[in-house]
Amino acid sequence: MNDLTRQQLVSENVLFRFLISPDRRIFRHLLLIAFIGAVLYNSTSVIANPIIIFLYFIILFYVNMYVLVPKLLFRNRNIEYCLSVLSILVIVAIGGHFFNPFKRENGLNIPLFSFLTVLLLAASASIKLFQKGMMDKQLIYELEQSKTYAELKQLKNQINPHFLFNMLNNANVLTRKDPGKASQVLMKLSDLLRYQLYDSARDKVLLTSDIHFLEDFLNLEKVRRDSFDFLISKEGDLSGVQIPPLLFIPFVENAVKHNNDATKTSFVNLYFDVRNDALFFKCVNSKPVHRSANNTGGLGLANVKRRLELLFPGTHRLHIEDDSDCYCVTLIIEL
Numbered sequence: 001m002n003d004l005t006r007q008q009l010v011s012e013n014v015l016f017r018f019l020i021s022p023d024r025r026i027f028r029h030l031l032l033i034a035f036i037g038a039v040l041y042n043s044t045s046v047i048a049n050p051i052i053i054f055l056y057f058i059i060l061f062y063v064n065m066y067v068l069v070p071k072l073l074f075r076n077r078n079i080e081y082c083l084s085v086l087s088i089l090v091i092v093a094i095g096g097h098f099f100n101p102f103k104r105e106n107g108l109n110i111p112l113f114s115f116l117t118v119l120l121l122a123a124s125a126s127i128k129l130f131q132k133g134m135m136d137k138q139l140i141y142e143l144e145q146s147k148t149y150a151e152l153k154q155l156k157n158q159i160n161p162h163f164l165f166n167m168l169n170n171a172n173v174l175t176r177k178d179p180g181k182a183s184q185v186l187m188k189l190s191d192l193l194r195y196q197l198y199d200s201a202r203d204k205v206l207l208t209s210d211i212h213f214l215e216d217f218l219n220l221e222k223v224r225r226d227s228f229d230f231l232i233s234k235e236g237d238l239s240g241v242q243i244p245p246l247l248f249i250p251f252v253e254n255a256v257k258h259n260n261d262a263t264k265t266s267f268v269n270l271y272f273d274v275r276n277d278a279l280f281f282k283c284v285n286s287k288p289v290h291r292s293a294n295n296t297g298g299l300g301l302a303n304v305k306r307r308l309e310l311l312f313p314g315t316h317r318l319h320i321e322d323d324s325d326c327y328c329v330t331l332i333i334e335l
Contacts, residue, residue: 033058057120060088065124073125074132085121089114143310185223192216196246204242207279211238211272214252218268221256227265236274241335244311248281250304251329255285258327263288274335281331287324 036057072081092114171189174182195213199205211232218230252268259266266286273280308316308331315334321327 032061036061057116060117061120061124064121065128069125069128073129085118088121089117092117139310139313146307146310181223185220188216188219192220199245202245205245207238207241207243207272207274210243210245210248211270213246214248214270217249217252218256225260225266227261229265229267231267231269233269233271235272238272238274241274241279243279243333244307248283248331250301251281251283251331254301255283255327255329259285259287261286261288277335279333279335281329281333283329285327287327 037054068081068084072078072084168189171182171185174185192213195209195216199209211234215232218232222228222230248270252270255268259268264286266288268286269282269284271280271282271284305318308318312333317330317332319330321330
């Protein structure tokens, strides 16, 4: 990368931060107020009451930017927005007969004042739309980065070599004791790897497919461990529901990883329920009587939380309960 390219990237970064960063908000508003004030100050020869016009422009600018545009234009209520602008112009035209913003010798110039009003509305709407476009672009970039990181991490860690070697070793032992069961283990392992390597490459997968993946994963864990049991409960209308792939496996893998207990049977219970345009997921796992102090989700759970924030901003709720004998994760996603 040459010096010119670096300078361009730095300049774009500075401009980007100034235009959308909350930390620069005060400076943006001060710059706007100073600009409008300077324009009106240089127009005192034709404007009779510059202070009143200044207040009118400021109020109009911010009402459009923080009320009309977000509540109407951003919600695709374009007709209502246009009607609101027309209403403002009608009020300006009627008010011009009672309050002439220009000096008497210049006469009443309602078309000019209406043009300035439309220009100000267009400027404030353009700024707000530009900010939203830049923020959406940043969100899409973060989603792509998060997806790439998540996919790489899943390929490396979700089916880790230790788990894979254990499954192959168990299958090898079963070929002599129970060839039929060995064949089932290899088929489930094949399905699990195929889903993770190929099917999950799509942006969305069927919820039922993701649940089937979890069932294969837990079945293989049951083969590997004698004192392990699991339950998958499905309620509501799950057919046709689509979700980002491998959304729940971090919770399930964390549950399996930290519930191994040599003194009693450990368990992982999964609950899925779709109703009222929402997906309810719960993962409950037992905890060993004697567990290490570092028996937490760690970085993996933090990555899952970040992915949920990017995929479902403001439309999900994640709750974690850590009791003495069990660990419970509850996730609700608005569909």
